Amino acid sequence: MHLAREIDTVLLDMDGTLLDLHYDNHFWMEHVPSQYAHKADISLAQAQHYMSAQYAKVAGSLDWYCYDYWSATLGLDIHQLQHQTKHKIQLRSDTLWFLEYLKKSNKRVIMLTNAHRSGIALKMQQCDIRHYFDAIVSSHDYRVAKENRNFWEMAAEQHRIDFKQSLFIDDSEKILQVAQQVGVAYLRGIKTPDSEKPAQEMQFFKGIKLFSELLIEQ
Incomplete structure:
Protein backbone atom coordinates (compact mmCIF):
# COMPACT_ATOMS: atom_id res chain seq x y z
CA MET A 1 0.00 0.00 0.00
CA HIS A 22 -8.29 18.74 22.70
CA TYR A 23 -5.27 20.46 24.25
CA ASP A 24 -5.89 23.74 22.40
CA ASN A 25 -9.65 23.67 22.91
CA HIS A 26 -9.17 23.10 26.64
CA PHE A 27 -6.45 25.72 26.87
CA TRP A 28 -8.30 28.52 25.06
CA MET A 29 -11.87 27.72 26.08
CA GLU A 30 -11.31 26.71 29.70
CA HIS A 31 -7.84 27.31 31.12
CA VAL A 32 -7.16 30.82 29.81
CA PRO A 33 -10.69 32.07 30.68
CA SER A 34 -10.31 30.68 34.19
CA GLN A 35 -7.03 32.54 34.61
CA TYR A 36 -8.57 35.73 33.24
CA ALA A 37 -11.57 35.37 35.56
CA HIS A 38 -9.23 35.15 38.54
CA LYS A 39 -7.20 38.15 37.35
CA ALA A 40 -10.23 40.33 36.61
CA ASP A 41 -12.21 39.08 39.63
CA ILE A 42 -15.19 38.03 37.54
CA SER A 43 -17.04 34.74 37.09
CA LEU A 44 -15.83 32.06 34.70
CA ALA A 45 -18.98 32.53 32.61
CA GLN A 46 -18.29 36.27 32.32
CA ALA A 47 -14.68 35.61 31.35
CA GLN A 48 -15.70 33.06 28.71
CA HIS A 49 -18.25 35.49 27.28
CA TYR A 50 -15.67 38.29 27.15
CA MET A 51 -13.04 36.09 25.54
CA SER A 52 -15.45 34.71 22.96
CA ALA A 53 -16.06 38.29 21.85
CA GLN A 54 -12.32 38.96 21.72
CA TYR A 55 -11.71 35.78 19.72
CA ALA A 56 -14.40 36.73 17.22
CA LYS A 57 -12.72 40.09 16.53
CA VAL A 58 -9.56 38.50 15.16
CA ALA A 59 -10.71 35.05 13.93
CA GLY A 60 -8.76 33.95 10.87
CA SER A 61 -6.07 36.62 11.26
CA LEU A 62 -2.54 36.18 12.55
CA ASP A 63 -3.50 37.78 15.87
CA TRP A 64 -5.91 34.89 16.50
CA TYR A 65 -2.90 32.58 16.72
CA CYS A 66 -0.43 34.97 18.34
CA TYR A 67 0.59 34.40 21.97
CA ASP A 68 2.07 37.90 22.15
CA TYR A 69 -1.21 39.46 21.03
CA TRP A 70 -3.22 37.58 23.65
CA SER A 71 -0.68 38.26 26.37
CA ALA A 72 -1.03 42.00 25.68
CA THR A 73 -4.81 41.90 25.22
CA LEU A 74 -5.58 39.85 28.35
CA GLY A 75 -2.70 40.88 30.58
CA LEU A 76 -1.72 37.23 30.97
CA ASP A 77 1.55 35.47 30.14
CA ILE A 78 0.26 33.01 27.54
CA HIS A 79 3.76 31.64 26.98
CA GLN A 80 3.93 30.63 30.63
CA LEU A 81 0.32 29.48 30.96
CA GLN A 82 0.69 26.91 28.17
CA HIS A 83 3.12 24.94 30.34
CA GLN A 84 0.47 24.48 33.04
CA THR A 85 -1.61 22.19 30.83
CA LYS A 86 1.17 20.65 28.72
CA HIS A 87 0.28 17.17 30.01
CA LYS A 88 -2.76 17.36 27.70
CA ILE A 89 -0.58 17.67 24.57
Whole structure:
Protein backbone atom coordinates (compact mmCIF):
# COMPACT_ATOMS: atom_id res chain seq x y z
CA MET A 1 0.00 0.00 0.00
CA HIS A 2 1.28 3.49 -0.79
CA LEU A 3 0.51 7.14 -1.36
CA ALA A 4 0.00 8.19 -4.96
CA ARG A 5 3.39 8.16 -6.73
CA GLU A 6 2.76 11.67 -8.03
CA ILE A 7 3.03 13.01 -4.46
CA ASP A 8 6.62 13.88 -3.54
CA THR A 9 5.88 16.38 -0.74
CA VAL A 10 3.45 16.00 2.16
CA LEU A 11 2.37 19.24 3.86
CA LEU A 12 0.92 18.77 7.32
CA ASP A 13 -0.94 21.05 9.69
CA MET A 14 -0.07 20.58 13.38
CA ASP A 15 -2.99 21.20 15.76
CA GLY A 16 -5.95 18.96 14.94
CA THR A 17 -4.03 17.10 12.25
CA LEU A 18 -0.89 15.72 13.87
CA LEU A 19 -1.81 16.66 17.44
CA ASP A 20 -5.09 16.15 19.27
CA LEU A 21 -6.93 19.49 19.22
CA HIS A 22 -8.29 18.74 22.70
CA TYR A 23 -5.27 20.46 24.25
CA ASP A 24 -5.89 23.74 22.40
CA ASN A 25 -9.65 23.67 22.91
CA HIS A 26 -9.17 23.10 26.64
CA PHE A 27 -6.45 25.72 26.87
CA TRP A 28 -8.30 28.52 25.06
CA MET A 29 -11.87 27.72 26.08
CA GLU A 30 -11.31 26.71 29.70
CA HIS A 31 -7.84 27.31 31.12
CA VAL A 32 -7.16 30.82 29.81
CA PRO A 33 -10.69 32.07 30.68
CA SER A 34 -10.31 30.68 34.19
CA GLN A 35 -7.03 32.54 34.61
CA TYR A 36 -8.57 35.73 33.24
CA ALA A 37 -11.57 35.37 35.56
CA HIS A 38 -9.23 35.15 38.54
CA LYS A 39 -7.20 38.15 37.35
CA ALA A 40 -10.23 40.33 36.61
CA ASP A 41 -12.21 39.08 39.63
CA ILE A 42 -15.19 38.03 37.54
CA SER A 43 -17.04 34.74 37.09
CA LEU A 44 -15.83 32.06 34.70
CA ALA A 45 -18.98 32.53 32.61
CA GLN A 46 -18.29 36.27 32.32
CA ALA A 47 -14.68 35.61 31.35
CA GLN A 48 -15.70 33.06 28.71
CA HIS A 49 -18.25 35.49 27.28
CA TYR A 50 -15.67 38.29 27.15
CA MET A 51 -13.04 36.09 25.54
CA SER A 52 -15.45 34.71 22.96
CA ALA A 53 -16.06 38.29 21.85
CA GLN A 54 -12.32 38.96 21.72
CA TYR A 55 -11.71 35.78 19.72
CA ALA A 56 -14.40 36.73 17.22
CA LYS A 57 -12.72 40.09 16.53
CA VAL A 58 -9.56 38.50 15.16
CA ALA A 59 -10.71 35.05 13.93
CA GLY A 60 -8.76 33.95 10.87
CA SER A 61 -6.07 36.62 11.26
CA LEU A 62 -2.54 36.18 12.55
CA ASP A 63 -3.50 37.78 15.87
CA TRP A 64 -5.91 34.89 16.50
CA TYR A 65 -2.90 32.58 16.72
CA CYS A 66 -0.43 34.97 18.34
CA TYR A 67 0.59 34.40 21.97
CA ASP A 68 2.07 37.90 22.15
CA TYR A 69 -1.21 39.46 21.03
CA TRP A 70 -3.22 37.58 23.65
CA SER A 71 -0.68 38.26 26.37
CA ALA A 72 -1.03 42.00 25.68
CA THR A 73 -4.81 41.90 25.22
CA LEU A 74 -5.58 39.85 28.35
CA GLY A 75 -2.70 40.88 30.58
CA LEU A 76 -1.72 37.23 30.97
CA ASP A 77 1.55 35.47 30.14
CA ILE A 78 0.26 33.01 27.54
CA HIS A 79 3.76 31.64 26.98
CA GLN A 80 3.93 30.63 30.63
CA LEU A 81 0.32 29.48 30.96
CA GLN A 82 0.69 26.91 28.17
CA HIS A 83 3.12 24.94 30.34
CA GLN A 84 0.47 24.48 33.04
CA THR A 85 -1.61 22.19 30.83
CA LYS A 86 1.17 20.65 28.72
CA HIS A 87 0.28 17.17 30.01
CA LYS A 88 -2.76 17.36 27.70
CA ILE A 89 -0.58 17.67 24.57
CA GLN A 90 -0.99 14.39 22.70
CA LEU A 91 -0.47 13.05 19.20
CA ARG A 92 -3.53 11.88 17.31
CA SER A 93 -3.87 8.11 17.39
CA ASP A 94 -1.90 7.13 14.26
CA THR A 95 0.31 10.20 13.77
CA LEU A 96 3.53 8.42 14.72
CA TRP A 97 2.73 5.52 12.41
CA PHE A 98 2.08 7.93 9.52
CA LEU A 99 5.27 9.92 10.07
CA GLU A 100 7.26 6.68 10.15
CA TYR A 101 5.55 5.59 6.94
CA LEU A 102 6.43 8.87 5.20
CA LYS A 103 10.03 8.58 6.35
CA LYS A 104 10.34 5.06 4.95
CA SER A 105 8.68 6.19 1.72
CA ASN A 106 11.27 8.97 1.27
CA LYS A 107 8.59 11.63 1.01
CA ARG A 108 9.51 15.22 1.76
CA VAL A 109 7.55 16.28 4.85
CA ILE A 110 6.89 19.91 5.77
CA MET A 111 4.78 21.22 8.64
CA LEU A 112 2.69 24.28 7.83
CA THR A 113 1.11 25.72 10.96
CA ASN A 114 -0.47 28.89 12.26
CA ALA A 115 0.91 28.11 15.71
CA HIS A 116 3.20 30.58 17.46
CA ARG A 117 6.82 29.44 17.62
CA SER A 118 6.55 29.25 21.42
CA GLY A 119 3.71 26.75 21.10
CA ILE A 120 5.51 24.75 18.43
CA ALA A 121 8.60 24.44 20.65
CA LEU A 122 6.59 23.14 23.62
CA LYS A 123 4.61 20.69 21.52
CA MET A 124 7.68 19.32 19.77
CA GLN A 125 9.33 18.92 23.18
CA GLN A 126 6.31 17.02 24.51
CA CYS A 127 5.78 14.83 21.44
CA ASP A 128 9.34 14.45 20.09
CA ILE A 129 8.47 14.43 16.37
CA ARG A 130 10.56 17.34 15.08
CA HIS A 131 13.06 15.01 13.42
CA TYR A 132 10.42 13.73 11.00
CA PHE A 133 10.19 17.10 9.23
CA ASP A 134 12.34 18.59 6.50
CA ALA A 135 11.02 21.99 7.58
CA ILE A 136 8.60 23.46 10.10
CA VAL A 137 6.95 26.64 8.85
CA SER A 138 4.98 28.95 11.14
CA SER A 139 2.71 31.64 9.70
CA HIS A 140 4.40 33.97 12.20
CA ASP A 141 7.58 33.63 10.11
CA TYR A 142 5.79 35.47 7.29
CA ARG A 143 3.54 37.65 9.45
CA VAL A 144 0.46 36.36 7.65
CA ALA A 145 -1.89 33.46 8.48
CA LYS A 146 -2.45 30.33 6.40
CA GLU A 147 -5.89 31.74 5.54
CA ASN A 148 -4.05 34.20 3.27
CA ARG A 149 -2.67 33.25 -0.16
CA ASN A 150 0.53 35.19 0.57
CA PHE A 151 1.49 32.59 3.18
CA TRP A 152 1.41 29.85 0.57
CA GLU A 153 3.31 31.84 -2.00
CA MET A 154 6.09 32.67 0.46
CA ALA A 155 6.29 29.09 1.75
CA ALA A 156 6.49 27.72 -1.78
CA GLU A 157 9.25 30.13 -2.72
CA GLN A 158 11.34 29.66 0.42
CA HIS A 159 11.10 25.86 0.47
CA ARG A 160 10.77 25.26 -3.28
CA ILE A 161 7.48 23.41 -2.96
CA ASP A 162 5.80 22.16 -6.13
CA PHE A 163 2.12 22.29 -5.20
CA LYS A 164 1.18 20.10 -8.18
CA GLN A 165 3.05 17.24 -6.54
CA SER A 166 1.99 17.96 -2.96
CA LEU A 167 -0.56 16.56 -0.53
CA PHE A 168 -1.86 18.93 2.15
CA ILE A 169 -3.78 17.74 5.21
CA ASP A 170 -5.57 20.12 7.60
CA ASP A 171 -8.61 20.11 9.89
CA SER A 172 -9.79 23.53 8.66
CA GLU A 173 -11.90 23.57 5.52
CA LYS A 174 -11.32 27.30 5.10
CA ILE A 175 -7.56 26.75 4.95
CA LEU A 176 -7.98 23.79 2.60
CA GLN A 177 -9.90 26.09 0.26
CA VAL A 178 -7.01 28.57 0.18
CA ALA A 179 -4.58 25.73 -0.51
CA GLN A 180 -6.78 24.64 -3.38
CA GLN A 181 -6.82 28.19 -4.79
CA VAL A 182 -3.02 28.33 -4.91
CA GLY A 183 -2.84 25.02 -6.74
CA VAL A 184 -2.17 22.29 -4.16
CA ALA A 185 -3.19 19.17 -6.06
CA TYR A 186 -4.04 16.72 -3.28
CA LEU A 187 -6.13 17.81 -0.31
CA ARG A 188 -7.61 15.96 2.64
CA GLY A 189 -9.48 17.13 5.72
CA ILE A 190 -9.30 15.66 9.21
CA LYS A 191 -12.72 14.61 10.50
CA THR A 192 -11.60 13.96 14.08
CA PRO A 193 -9.29 16.82 15.16
CA ASP A 194 -10.45 16.70 18.82
CA SER A 195 -10.64 13.23 20.36
CA GLU A 196 -13.21 14.48 22.88
CA LYS A 197 -15.68 15.71 20.25
CA PRO A 198 -17.80 14.07 17.53
CA ALA A 199 -16.37 13.85 14.02
CA GLN A 200 -16.86 16.87 11.76
CA GLU A 201 -18.00 16.54 8.17
CA MET A 202 -16.23 18.27 5.30
CA GLN A 203 -18.45 20.00 2.73
CA PHE A 204 -16.02 20.43 -0.12
CA PHE A 205 -13.11 18.06 0.56
CA LYS A 206 -12.67 14.39 1.21
CA GLY A 207 -12.28 13.80 4.92
CA ILE A 208 -10.38 11.11 6.80
CA LYS A 209 -10.46 9.90 10.39
CA LEU A 210 -7.18 8.00 10.12
CA PHE A 211 -4.09 8.56 7.99
CA SER A 212 -4.23 4.95 6.81
CA GLU A 213 -7.25 5.93 4.69
CA LEU A 214 -4.82 7.84 2.45
CA LEU A 215 -3.07 4.70 1.29
CA ILE A 216 -4.11 2.95 -1.89
CA GLU A 217 -3.62 -0.64 -2.95
CA GLN A 218 -0.54 -1.38 -5.04
